[in-house]
Amino acid sequence: MLEQNPQVVPPSVDLAGALLYLRTLDRLQPLLDRLQRLAERDDDTELALSADIMAFSLET
Structure with a gap:
């Protein structure tokens, strides 16, 4: 849109x-x-x- 309507862009904008x-x-x-x-x-x-590590540690 900006390319088609460059007049809406202030000149200070790159x-x-x-x-x-x-x-x-x-x-x-x-x-x-x-x-x-x-x-x-x-x-x-x-x-x-x-979760697997926690389950394993609770089993031992």
């Missing part, structure tokens, strides 16, 4: 820089989403292992 940031974020977002899912799985694994 429109090209802002658009570059937006494009970069668009490219990074799928990677960040995947990293977040992996981190959540890691948390789940850590919790499961901790």
